[in-house]
Amino acid sequence: MKIRYENNKEKKEILLTNKDKHLIEEQNLVNGNFLIFSNTPILENEYKLILEKSDLEKVAVAEAIVDLNNRILELENKLLEKEGN
Known part of the structure; x- marks a missing residue:
């Protein structure tokens, strides 16, 4: 308000x-x-913001891990292809 x-x-x-x-x-x-x-004490508001930021960071880390795993699979497949030729 x-x-x-x-x-x-x-x-x-x-x-x-x-x-x-x-x-x-x-x-x-x-x-x-x-x-x-x-209506909410400022500490509670800040705590909620910290939790929201923390959740967003966790999602970003999880997405980065998935991207890295996909890249590792791509490189492994390329390596297998080269070894097969």
Whole structure:
């Protein structure tokens, strides 16, 4: 949830109103100041991202292993062909 504020008084009011949520980011941009809240604690969010990244890395490693095994089979077949000739 992203909430825009104009001054420190508004910021404090927003923080008090949303004290049941977790402030994950504050943005001070040209087009305004924003507070970004989450219902999930930031550590839990980071943990989920780490798990997702870990899963993607596992998939990448598995794909690399399959590619290497295929290449090994190709080279073995070429070697067998040369030995047969």
